[in-house]
Amino acid sequence: MLAWMIYAVLVAIALSGAALLAEKATRYRRIPTRWPWMIAIAASALLPIAMATISMPRPGIFSPTAPTAASAPGPLILRDMTSIPLASTVINWSGTETYTSSVRINRVLADIWLASSFTLVLFLGSSTALFHRRKRGWASGTVCGAPVLVSESVGPAVVGLIGSRIVVPAWVLKEPFEQQRYVIAHEQSHLNARDPLLVAVAMTLLVSMPWNPLLWWQFHRLRCAIEVDCDARVLGGGGDVGEYCETLIQVGQGQSGYIGAVTAMSESKSFLERRIRIMLSKPGKWAGALAFSLISVALGMAVFAAQVTPPDAPGLSANREATIDPRPLDAYTGSYALSDYSLVTVARKGNGLTIEPIGQFLAQGTIDVSALSDTEFSVPSIDVTLEFIKGADGRARSVTVREHGRVVMKAPRVDPPTAEQIRAGLAARVKDQKPFPDSERVLHQILSNADTGGVAKLGPVESYRFEGVTDYGWDIYDVQYQHGAQQVFIQLGKDGSLTNSVIRRQ
Numbered sequence: 306m307l308a309w310m311i312y313a314v315l316v317a318i319a320l321s322g323a324a325l326l327a328e329k330a331t332r333y334r335r336i337p338t339r340w341p342w343m344i345a346i347a348a349s350a351l352l353p354i355a356m357a358t359i360s361m362p363r364p365g366i367f368s369p370t371a372p373t374a375a376s377a378p379g380p381l382i383l384r385d386m387t388s389i390p391l392a393s394t395v396i397n398w399s400g401t402e403t404y405t406s407s408v409r410i411n412r413v414l415a416d417i418w419l420a421s422s423f424t425l426v427l428f429l430g431s432s433t434a435l436f437h438r439r440k441r442g443w444a445s446g447t448v449c450g451a452p453v454l455v456s457e458s459v460g461p462a463v464v465g466l467i468g469s470r471i472v473v474p475a476w477v478l479k480e481p482f483e484q485q486r487y488v489i490a491h492e493q494s495h496l497n498a499r500d501p502l503l504v505a506v507a508m509t510l511l512v513s514m515p516w517n518p519l520l521w522w523q524f525h526r527l528r529c530a531i532e533v534d535c536d537a538r539v540l541g542g543g544g545d546v547g548e549y550c551e552t553l554i555q556v557g558q559g560q561s562g563y564i565g566a567v568t569a570m571s572e573s574k575s576f577l578e579r580r581i582r583i584m585l586s587k588p589g590k591w592a593g594a595l596a597f598s599l600i601s602v603a604l605g606m607a608v609f610a611a612q613v614t615p616p617d618a619p620g621l622s623a624n625r626e627a628t629i630d631p632r633p634l635d636a637y638t639g640s641y642a643l644s645d646y647s648l649v650t651v652a653r654k655g656n657g658l659t660i661e662p663i664g665q666f667l668a669q670g671t672i673d674v675s676a677l678s679d680t681e682f683s684v685p686s687i688d689v690t691l692e693f694i695k696g697a698d699g700r701a702r703s704v705t706v707r708e709h710g711r712v713v714m715k716a717p718r719v720d721p722p723t724a725e726q727i728r729a730g731l732a733a734r735v736k737d738q739k740p741f742p743d744s745e746r747v748l749h750q751i752l753s754n755a756d757t758g759g760v761a762k763l764g765p766v767e768s769y770r771f772e773g774v775t776d777y778g779w780d781i782y783d784v785q786y787q788h789g790a791q792q793v794f795i796q797l798g799k800d801g802s803l804t805n806s807v808i809r810r811q
Contacts, residue, residue, distance in 0.1 A: 328530060333595055342523055348607070451489045637651050645798045660691070690706075748793060763786035779807075
């Protein structure tokens with residue numbers, strides 16, 4: 306989940322940059338500026354999910370002969386059509402890969418996602434209910450021939466998604482006719498353009514992914530673009546720019562109270578100044594060429610966002626699972642030795658399999674695995690697959706473990722007494738809290754080989770200290786550098802050979 310959220314933010318960054326350039330281009334061409342932001346919001350919310358979940362049947366043109374059950378081509382999966390590997394698997398994040406793969410952290414993040422969406426819905430619902438309660442006290446009236454609601458301090462704004470109405474504060478009724486005309490023209494322009502519906506759609510997309518800060522920024526830019534477009538429509542209808550700007554300043558001085566996500570004429574003073582500058586600006590000599598260049602770059606950034614490869618995430622890659630015959634699964638059950646102090650136990654669960662690793666850094670507890678084929682299964686939350694290798698008797702004799710597509714170990718099947726010895730050895734290590742005999746020697750080797758990239762920026766090693774044995778049987782060292790610190794986790798075999806290691810930045 307964390308890796309997928311990082312991917313979603315990276316996509317939103319690229320789309321935000323594209324929308325920003327496209328907004329400038331549309332402004333040069335004097336066309337509506339809100340659509341680049343609406344497209345960016347929709348793409349930022351929907352593209353990451355679509356790229357990780359959607360698959361399509363292959364067109365028949367790719368199958369010149371009638372396919373059989375064995376040779377039928379698989380579906381086209383969108384994520385497999387991308388060409389830019391996810392940055393979190395390419396860049397050395399100094400140990401953060403552990404956090405992007407943690408089942409516990411991913412579950413917490415999923416809960417936070419659900420809770421934040423629910424909280425935002427609850428807040429919007431409460432605000433809407435409070436707004437409608439206040440609305441009952443407003444009087445109906447007419448300003449410049451248009452029906453309006455008159456409030457004490459709310460507005461000018463357009464309120465309501467169905468049957469939208471213009472609401473103006475009582476002080477507007479005391480203003481000169483010209484200012485009243487511009488106020489009503491502005492709000493009527495919002496109604497004609499269905500801006501309340503546009504804001505509601507954008508807010509719905511924001512609710513679906515409230516943890517993404519780029520979506521909030523895009524929503525803010527959309528609100529600003531909606532007002533800029535409305536200004537352009539009013540002036541395009543024959544309004545005088547000087548008088549209209551004076552009206553905006555007057556409305557800004559009588560700033561409305563908060564009324565939620567509605568299209569309101571009054572905004573912050575800094576944005577009001579920017580709106581006035583935009584209205585007073587004139588396109589330069591090279592506006593057309595500059596707009597074309599900006600659109601070209603914006604399209605390139607959008608294509609880049611679509612080509613970023615998403616990670617496999619729990620609940621987001623169900624379409625990649627295969628439907629298999631559950632009968633041969635009994636041949637895979639049993640224990641497989643990953644090292645002298647770690648193993649994985651495979652068991653049946655309904656028509657599927659579960660694994661229970663012990664002595665592993667990235668996975669703990671009982672985990673349901675997803676079938677990719679008759680012999681290959683994926684571990685959710687982490688980019689790990691298990692491939693069972695069968696013997697002559699049809700039973701699995703070993704399992705090949707791949708991480709990010711690379712073979713990291715081949716674990717043989719072990720009998721129950723051997724599996725119990727591994728469990729007892731792990732329990733004894735955790736209880737004794739003593740380092741492996743060759744642990745310190747291996748630590749020196751690890752530190753001597755980790756002198757490039759981000760580690761080099763920490764400077765020379767000043768000291769290190771053995772902190773104990775983790776619950777999964779790995780030695781842990783705190784290493785102090787001149788400019789920082791790291792934790793080094795080490796797992797060795799009984800012969801002193803390095804089985805695995807993880808370096809985590811503190």
